[in-house]
Amino acid sequence: MTNSSGSAYQNEPSQPKVLDPSLDITIIEGKHYRIDQSFTWLVYSFAALTVLVLFWMSWVIYNQAHPAIAKFGLGFLWSQDWDVPNQLFGALPYIYGTLVSSAIAILLAIPVGLAVSLVTSEDFLPEWVRSTLAFVVELIAAIPSVIIGLWGIFVFIPFIEPFQKWLAANLNWIPLFNSIEPSGLNMLTAGIILAIMILPTLAAISREVLLVIPKELRSASMALGGTRWETIFRVLLPAGFSGIVGATMLALGRALGETMAVTMVIGNSSIISTSLLEPAYSIPALLANEFAEAESGLHVGSLTYLALILFALTLAVNIAAVLLVQVVGSKKK
Amino acid sequence: MKKNEFLAPDLLASLPFKRLLFNNGMTAIAFIFTGLALLPLLSVLWEIIVRGISGLKPEMFVKSVIDNGFANAIVGTFTMVAIAALLSIPIGVVTGIFLAEFSQGTKIANFVRFITTILTGVPSIVVGVFAYSVIVLLTKSFSAIAGGFALAVIMLPVVILTTEEALKLIPVSQRLASAALGGTRFQTTFRIVVAAAIPGITTGILLAIARAAGETAPLLFTALFSLDWSQDLFSPTASLSVLIFNLYNDPSPEKNQLIWTACIVLLALVLFTSIVSRLFINNKRKNRVS
Numbered sequence: 001m002t003n004s005s006g007s008a009y010q011n012e013p014s015q016p017k018v019l020d021p022s023l024d025i026t027i028i029e030g031k032h033y034r035i036d037q038s039f040t041w042l043v044y045s046f047a048a049l050t051v052l053v054l055f056w057m058s059w060v061i062y063n064q065a066h067p068a069i070a071k072f073g074l075g076f077l078w079s080q081d082w083d084v085p086n087q088l089f090g091a092l093p094y095i096y097g098t099l100v101s102s103a104i105a106i107l108l109a110i111p112v113g114l115a116v117s118l119v120t121s122e123d124f125l126p127e128w129v130r131s132t133l134a135f136v137v138e139l140i141a142a143i144p145s146v147i148i149g150l151w152g153i154f155v156f157i158p159f160i161e162p163f164q165k166w167l168a169a170n171l172n173w174i175p176l177f178n179s180i181e182p183s184g185l186n187m188l189t190a191g192i193i194l195a196i197m198i199l200p201t202l203a204a205i206s207r208e209v210l211l212v213i214p215k216e217l218r219s220a221s222m223a224l225g226g227t228r229w230e231t232i233f234r235v236l237l238p239a240g241f242s243g244i245v246g247a248t249m250l251a252l253g254r255a256l257g258e259t260m261a262v263t264m265v266i267g268n269s270s271i272i273s274t275s276l277l278e279p280a281y282s283i284p285a286l287l288a289n290e291f292a293e294a295e296s297g298l299h300v301g302s303l304t305y306l307a308l309i310l311f312a313l314t315l316a317v318n319i320a321a322v323l324l325v326q327v328v329g330s331k332k333k
Numbered sequence: 334m335k336k337n338e339f340l341a342p343d344l345l346a347s348l349p350f351k352r353l354l355f356n357n358g359m360t361a362i363a364f365i366f367t368g369l370a371l372l373p374l375l376s377v378l379w380e381i382i383v384r385g386i387s388g389l390k391p392e393m394f395v396k397s398v399i400d401n402g403f404a405n406a407i408v409g410t411f412t413m414v415a416i417a418a419l420l421s422i423p424i425g426v427v428t429g430i431f432l433a434e435f436s437q438g439t440k441i442a443n444f445v446r447f448i449t450t451i452l453t454g455v456p457s458i459v460v461g462v463f464a465y466s467v468i469v470l471l472t473k474s475f476s477a478i479a480g481g482f483a484l485a486v487i488m489l490p491v492v493i494l495t496t497e498e499a500l501k502l503i504p505v506s507q508r509l510a511s512a513a514l515g516g517t518r519f520q521t522t523f524r525i526v527v528a529a530a531i532p533g534i535t536t537g538i539l540l541a542i543a544r545a546a547g548e549t550a551p552l553l554f555t556a557l558f559s560l561d562w563s564q565d566l567f568s569p570t571a572s573l574s575v576l577i578f579n580l581y582n583d584p585s586p587e588k589n590q591l592i593w594t595a596c597i598v599l600l601a602l603v604l605f606t607s608i609v610s611r612l613f614i615n616n617k618r619k620n621r622v623s
Binding site: 049057112116118136199254311 | 348352355356359360362363364365366367369370371373374376377380381384423424425427428430431432434435441444445447448449450451452454455456457458459460461462463465466467475486489490493517518519520522543544546547548549550553554557574575577578581592593596599600603604607608611
């Protein structure tokens with residue numbers, strides 16, 4: 001190439017020679033080349049490091065839990081003892097508390113979260129009001145959970161206690177509300193507080209899912225004579241169903257792992273009760289209360305085993321959620 | 334023609350009562366629920382300000398917890414967040430560069446992004462157990478280092494995902510221009526792309542810092558707590574969030590006042606950072622669309 005261009009220039013000697021034939025524009029040595037190579041290596045190794053963190057975490061937690069896994073095996077999952085002096089440990093009350101409080105939270109957060117996402121994605125209100133509303137609801141996620149817990153104890157419980165007392169007095173023939181003198185520190189309160197905390201996740205992701213649904217679907221339904229809510233129920237919600245399920249599962253993942261607020265309001269009692277008005281316990285709450293003072297050996301091992309169960313649970317829920325949301329995302333493209 | 338005349342009153346009639354009720358009823362329910370969703374936030378802000386503001390005295394910012402102040406907790410929070418930032422920002426930003434610049438749309442990038450997203454969902458208390466097993470058992474002491482490490486793991490995915498978002502906003506033509514002028518990949522990435530995306534990356538980092546500053550669970554058994562100033566980075570360290578958790582049951586009125594005031598400081602710190610960075614990110618997104 002350099003030769004032919006060189007000869008081209010020779011035909012017109014008046015032109016100055018602009019291209020030096022010895023110039024090579026693809027660098028394969030020198031300072032910049034080495035910087036570029038090491039930069040590429042750095043980028044790849046840091047990306048690998050990020051991936052490693054998750055696997056490292058799983059491995060470390062599994063290793064820590066190993067004494068307890070070896071001792072109790074899977075029986076740990078349905079044993080109810082938690083007797084530190086006698087070295088007897090069982091996870092059932094904590095798994096039960098975690099699952100039930102999260103279930104209450106999800107049941108409460110779905111209708112409210114969907115309402116928020118519909119109000120902020122449909123044209124009920126002018127655009128700036130909608131985006132401000134969505135922004136303000138998202139701010140709830142930024143409040144540290146220990147502050148929500150404090151608010152739960154000093155503000156929310158005094159507010160909800162009379163209502164819970166009324167439930168216990170008048171509806172105690174339903175096993176769910178069977179309790180003598182509920183104190184406010186119980187499963188139901190924990191569920192409601194959790195619902196508040198996962199609401200922003202559910203609302204924000206559902207909103208994004210709803211915003212992605214093509215305008216034509218709305219117009220078509222409206223043109224056929226559907227009212228706004230008929231359109232929402234028969235067209236929008238079915239179209240966004242998988243995304244909304246994904247959002248719900250992400251929120252569930254948050255609820256399962258939420259620690260501080262639950263620890264402060266759930267009452268911390270490791271007795272399994274069918275009543276929602278009785279105190280309960282959850283895995284994160286137990287870890288928060290006992291881990292710092294745990295004796296090394298079987299106690300720490302059992303606590304880590306619980307952490308491993310929680311980790312596996314949230315991992316499963318989160319992976320399912322991310323996959324669901326990704327499916328929706330890829331449809332958009 | 335005649336048919337249309339007969340049809341017109343039907344089309345123009347208002348909805349049958351049942352459908353009208355359903356439509357308006359659902360609208361009302363949706364608005365009531367939305368109002369309900371806003372109540373906790375307003376109540377939290379209101380209660381904290383009302384209960385905490387009277388205790389907000391300048392000496393609290395110099396005294397340690399043992400003397401009814403929270404200076405050591407503020408310093409502890411800042412120290413641990415700083416350690417976390419030091420660890421997570423370089424790794425996070427570079428991994429973000431990997432996702433946005435090096436492997437757009439490849440399987441490896443999707444895998445790394447998937448793992449990162451999963452990492453955001455790991456419960457913070459589990460991260461605490463991890464940091465305990467890695468650092469506390471190794472150094473045989475609860476420490477600011479262990480707390481900072483736990484917070485770094487929590488910050489990392491946030492930094493990565495926001496960095497990727499920020500880098501994606503830079504037009505491809507700028508990269509091509511730099512490459513056409515003979516810029517190497519390193520030069521293009523750092524002098525052009527990252528330089529242009531620095532505001533976006535910074536707000537992402539602020540968001541991660543706001544999240545880390547409010548975390549309690551991973552600090553409970555990594556940094557533990559200390560009523561007084563801690564000697565060095567390898568000894569138990571106080572933080573604002575653990576201060577609130579440890580003392581919320583304390584019957585003495587001074588301590589009760591102290592935690593509400595600590596709440597104001599913590600909430601102001603977290604909300605301010607988070608609002609500023611969210612507003613910035615939202616504006617950026619809008620600019621990209623238009």
